[in-house]
Amino acid sequence: MIAKTIQYFLPAIWMVLMISACGKAPQVNTSSPAATGTQATSAQGSLTVMVHDSFAISEGVIAEFESQNNIKVQFVKAGDAGTALNKAILSKDIPLADVFYGVDNTFLSRALNEGIFESYTPVGLKDIPDQFKLDPQNRALPVDYGDVCLNYEKAYFSERGVAPPQALEDLLKPEYKSLLVVQNPATSSPGLAFLLTTIGHFGEEGYLDYWKGLVKNDVKVVNDWESAYYSEFSGSSGKGPRPLVVSYDSSPVFEVIYAETPKVESPTAAVVGEDTCYRQVEFVGILKGTKNRSASERWIDFMLSPTFQEDMPPLMGVFPVNPDAHLDENFKRYLVIPEKTVQLNPERIAGKREKWLNDWIETVLR
Amino acid sequence: MRFPVKKVRTAALWAVPVTFLLLFYFYPLGRILSISLSRGDAGLFEPFVEALTSPSMLKIIGFTLWQATLSTILTLMLGLPGAYLLARYDFRGKSLVLALTGIPFVMPTLVVAAAFNALLGPQGLVNVALMNLFNLSQPPIEFINTFTAILIAHIFYNLTIVLRMVGDFWSHIDPRFNQAAKVLGANSRQALMRVTLPLLMPAIAAAALLVFIFDFTSFGVILVLGGPRFTTLEVEIYNQTINLFNLPLAAALSAIQLGCTLGFTVLYTRLSRRVSRPLSLRPQATTQKRLTTWQSRLFAGIILTLLVGLETVPLVALAARSFTVLSPERGQSTPVSQRLTMAYYQELTINRRNSLFYVPPTKAISNSLIYAFTTVILALAIGLPVAWSLARERDSPINRVMDPVLMLPLGTSAVTLGLGFIVALNRPPLNLRASPVLIPLAHTLVALPFVVRSLTPAIHSIRPRLRHAASVLGAPESKVFQHIDLPMVGRALLVAAVFAFTISLGEFGATSLISRPENPTIPIMIYRFISQPGAINYGQALALSTILMLITAIGMLAIERFRFADVGEF
Numbered sequence: 001m002i003a004k005t006i007q008y009f010l011p012a013i014w015m016v017l018m019i020s021a022c023g024k025a026p027q028v029n030t031s032s033p034a035a036t037g038t039q040a041t042s043a044q045g046s047l048t049v050m051v052h053d054s055f056a057i058s059e060g061v062i063a064e065f066e067s068q069n070n071i072k073v074q075f076v077k078a079g080d081a082g083t084a085l086n087k088a089i090l091s092k093d094i095p096l097a098d099v100f101y102g103v104d105n106t107f108l109s110r111a112l113n114e115g116i117f118e119s120y121t122p123v124g125l126k127d128i129p130d131q132f133k134l135d136p137q138n139r140a141l142p143v144d145y146g147d148v149c150l151n152y153e154k155a156y157f158s159e160r161g162v163a164p165p166q167a168l169e170d171l172l173k174p175e176y177k178s179l180l181v182v183q184n185p186a187t188s189s190p191g192l193a194f195l196l197t198t199i200g201h202f203g204e205e206g207y208l209d210y211w212k213g214l215v216k217n218d219v220k221v222v223n224d225w226e227s228a229y230y231s232e233f234s235g236s237s238g239k240g241p242r243p244l245v246v247s248y249d250s251s252p253v254f255e256v257i258y259a260e261t262p263k264v265e266s267p268t269a270a271v272v273g274e275d276t277c278y279r280q281v282e283f284v285g286i287l288k289g290t291k292n293r294s295a296s297e298r299w300i301d302f303m304l305s306p307t308f309q310e311d312m313p314p315l316m317g318v319f320p321v322n323p324d325a326h327l328d329e330n331f332k333r334y335l336v337i338p339e340k341t342v343q344l345n346p347e348r349i350a351g352k353r354e355k356w357l358n359d360w361i362e363t364v365l366r
Numbered sequence: 367m368r369f370p371v372k373k374v375r376t377a378a379l380w381a382v383p384v385t386f387l388l389l390f391y392f393y394p395l396g397r398i399l400s401i402s403l404s405r406g407d408a409g410l411f412e413p414f415v416e417a418l419t420s421p422s423m424l425k426i427i428g429f430t431l432w433q434a435t436l437s438t439i440l441t442l443m444l445g446l447p448g449a450y451l452l453a454r455y456d457f458r459g460k461s462l463v464l465a466l467t468g469i470p471f472v473m474p475t476l477v478v479a480a481a482f483n484a485l486l487g488p489q490g491l492v493n494v495a496l497m498n499l500f501n502l503s504q505p506p507i508e509f510i511n512t513f514t515a516i517l518i519a520h521i522f523y524n525l526t527i528v529l530r531m532v533g534d535f536w537s538h539i540d541p542r543f544n545q546a547a548k549v550l551g552a553n554s555r556q557a558l559m560r561v562t563l564p565l566l567m568p569a570i571a572a573a574a575l576l577v578f579i580f581d582f583t584s585f586g587v588i589l590v591l592g593g594p595r596f597t598t599l600e601v602e603i604y605n606q607t608i609n610l611f612n613l614p615l616a617a618a619l620s621a622i623q624l625g626c627t628l629g630f631t632v633l634y635t636r637l638s639r640r641v642s643r644p645l646s647l648r649p650q651a652t653t654q655k656r657l658t659t660w661q662s663r664l665f666a667g668i669i670l671t672l673l674v675g676l677e678t679v680p681l682v683a684l685a686a687r688s689f690t691v692l693s694p695e696r697g698q699s700t701p702v703s704q705r706l707t708m709a710y711y712q713e714l715t716i717n718r719r720n721s722l723f724y725v726p727p728t729k730a731i732s733n734s735l736i737y738a739f740t741t742v743i744l745a746l747a748i749g750l751p752v753a754w755s756l757a758r759e760r761d762s763p764i765n766r767v768m769d770p771v772l773m774l775p776l777g778t779s780a781v782t783l784g785l786g787f788i789v790a791l792n793r794p795p796l797n798l799r800a801s802p803v804l805i806p807l808a809h810t811l812v813a814l815p816f817v818v819r820s821l822t823p824a825i826h827s828i829r830p831r832l833r834h835a836a837s838v839l840g841a842p843e844s845k846v847f848q849h850i851d852l853p854m855v856g857r858a859l860l861v862a863a864v865f866a867f868t869i870s871l872g873e874f875g876a877t878s879l880i881s882r883p884e885n886p887t888i889p890i891m892i893y894r895f896i897s898q899p900g901a902i903n904y905g906q907a908l909a910l911s912t913i914l915m916l917i918t919a920i921g922m923l924a925i926e927r928f929r930f931a932d933v934g935e936f
Contacts, residue, residue, distance in 0.1 A: 053893075058720040086608060187589060224589065365594055
């Protein structure tokens with residue numbers, strides 16, 4: 001009889017095991033306040049900031065914000081930019097955070113149409129150039145920008161005495177045959193940006209013909225930036241076969257500051273001719289329903305201030321929208337920012353995205 | 367009186383697993399599917415109609431089935447001879463072979479793609495060697511972004527499932543069955559087809575089902591190695607959810623993927639009911655022989671070369687690269703000079719940019735290990751009673767229903783379930799949306815089918831008569847469990863633990879959706895590095911991948927060596 005009853009206790013024992021196992025995991029979490037480098041005080045406010053995977057900040061900069069405002073910041077990383085936005089939208093009834101950073105101009109309409117943000121007009125906004133302000137109601141506020149540009153391996157072209165391409169049209173020429181690798185716009189954010197570049201430059205009537213030309217000139221398409229840059233591109237340390245790739249104007253600078261041995265010259269360069277790059281602007285906004293409105297406002301003020309703005313470039317490869325923020329030496333020396341980039345209206349992108357992608361797939365992949 | 371007691375016992379065994387699945391699987395999944403479908407303006411059925419009638423969707427469903435079927439067959443073709451070798455022969459370094467062939471299971475696809483590229487890419491070792499040898503101007507092998515790459519990568523990832531599940535079961539089957547058949551006049555082929563394979567069917571079917579579902583829901587391999595011309599359901603669900611924000615269609619596709627998973631699993635359950643039978647399992651020591659004849663040595667040589675070649679050469683190439691600097695001559699793209707370096711490993715320990723999210727490698731390793739061991743404990747604690755009930759009382763109604771249901775988490779789209787957690791677990795006491803607790807819970811959902819499928823054949827094969835004999839001789843139920851069940855199931859328990867451990871170590875999709883930035887796992891760190899330009903970033907990704915391989919191998923060897931009471935001795 002006792003043996004039988006033991007059997008009924010087995011599940012109970014398992015339950016205890018389970019709970020004790022669950023109990024272990026939160027311990028991982030208790031170390032996080034230490035990681036952010038501040039002491040908790042009782043009078044402290046708190047703020048949760050939801051960000052995408054690429055977000056980074058230095059210890060000193062966050063410590064400065066926390067101590068000046070007496071606010072403890074908790075970051076929640078929510079996947080790549082698209083995934084993070086979807087999470088913010090789906091959780092808008094019970095928001096996951098007070099502030100959400102990382103909507104770019106290709107996703108902006110989705111965020112605004114879903115009404116996830118509250119309006120806020122920071123004092124610092126007036127200093128920011130109008131080209132970055134894409135939401136007249138100031139629900140989404142510009143923080144940084146970066147340009148998706150063609151990159152090339154310098155040595156490949158100098159050795160052969162061939163000039164690197166200057167314009168999109170050049171890529172159709174025979175001397176650039178089989179040299180270019182791009183990302184699939186349906187799966188990759190720089191891939192989409194490059195497709196938008198061609199649409200902006202050649203117009204809706206002309207871009208598919210351009211892509212037909214690229215296919216004829218043996219363009220290679222891969223799904224993700226990582227494969228394109230590290231497996232296919234010859235200028236990266238992956239040493240792939242192709243000397244032309246779609247990446248960012250910050251990539252050549254990263255090749256210098258993240259080289260394995262100190263370098264005086266970048267092995268790669270970006271093509272920054274007129275209309276060869278697509279400008280991505282990233283936005284921050286206060287999530288509707290926050291209970292920490294004033295802390296959220298202070299955080300956004302901080303994101304627009306030179307302290308935060310100057311911290312971004314070497315960590316995230318994006319540039320300040322605040323003209324008072326200065327780039328550090330390496331960026332001053334190695335970065336070339338295009339003067340005229342392609343920009344498309346976010347609403348137009350939202351309305352046409354699916355059609356453009358399908359047409360592109362039909363033209364290039366079939 | 368007997369019947370209700372049995373019923374109560376079955377219900378008691380299921381209480382925890384069912385609660386777990388309801389809370390952390392069905393509730394989030396149901397919420398996200400219903401929220402997604404209700405966002406459509408065209409009614410609930412419209413997205414299903416679209417998914418099942420549009421030619422592009424049908425093509426995707428067809429391709430998903432086709433590549434999964436082919437990948438599974440190929441994995442079995444290579445895995446079964448390997449399982450035979452590991453089951454029937456005792457040789458030095460066997461557990462090392464098992465560990466090495468298990469490493470791919472945890473590797474992030476981006477890194478595996480880099481490894482295959484280093485070998486078979488246009489400038490990979492093989493192509494360059496062939497070009498030099500035969501004076502070719504173009505690389506002869508086209509591998510990356512081909513259908514072949516998808517198949518090979520699926521074999522690469524899933525071979526270990528067949529080796530472990532079938533190999534372990536096989537090693538306990540009495541070789542005298544086979545010998546008896548031969549004495550009675552059967553030739554080797556007949557003995558294999560009529561005796562050995564039928565006895566093995568439960569384990570083969572279980573392994574095949576797991577491999578198939580993995581291939582069926584393949585995401586990273588298709589994206590990175592298959593390239594833009596190939597799309598599976600899982601890839602399309604991601605695309606519809608994230609890029610196009612067509613949540614109703616994404617939900618319909620998710621439901622279709624789940625329906626298929628359920629269908630295959632029901633099929634499997636039917637099949638395995640027919641084929642599995644109690645056996646007298648034997649301890650490994652009595653079933654294995656040494657490699658004495660030249661035929662057996664030749665066979666072992668060929669199989670080991672194939673297994674180790676496929677499973678470890680790409681990884682070795684990767685590890686070697688993590689110690690190498692490739693620097694072109696100044697201002698030239700070729701020739702590339704190589705030199706050895708520890709720079710990438712040293713860099714891992716330096717927070718050069720004072721990033722808030724920097725974590726030393728030791729911290730990432732310990733995060734990964736804490737999650738992995740929590741997953742092992744949870745998955746075994748939930749999986750063991752389930753497997754027990756399934757094997758012992760499989761005709762009870764709850765078992766008939768729950769058996770296929772258990773498999774569903776494996777066939778569930780990661781992005782769908784990830785968003786499900788966000789919309790479901792959002793209120794106290796279950797506000798787990800940003801909680802690290804969610805990580806081992808999500809890993810356990812994936813590990814559970816492996817645990818149950820590893821354990822069920824072993825438990826079921828225990829002859830009831832053995833247990834009856836022990837009871838008749840006066841052993842209480844607990845003694846029977848300790849001296850009969852536990853030792854016989856012990857090996858399978860270790861196999862299950864290895865699966866749970868490796869699934870957790872390698873998991874990326876769910877972890878990336880819920881991990882706290884200050885507590886990343888190793889795969890998350892690898893992804894952070896490889897998604898930025900710069901040689902030192904790429905190098906650190908490779909260095910961490912090498913560390914991940916090492917941790918995985920050590921972990922698996924440690925679990926294999928685990929001995930407690932009679933567990934593992936059998």
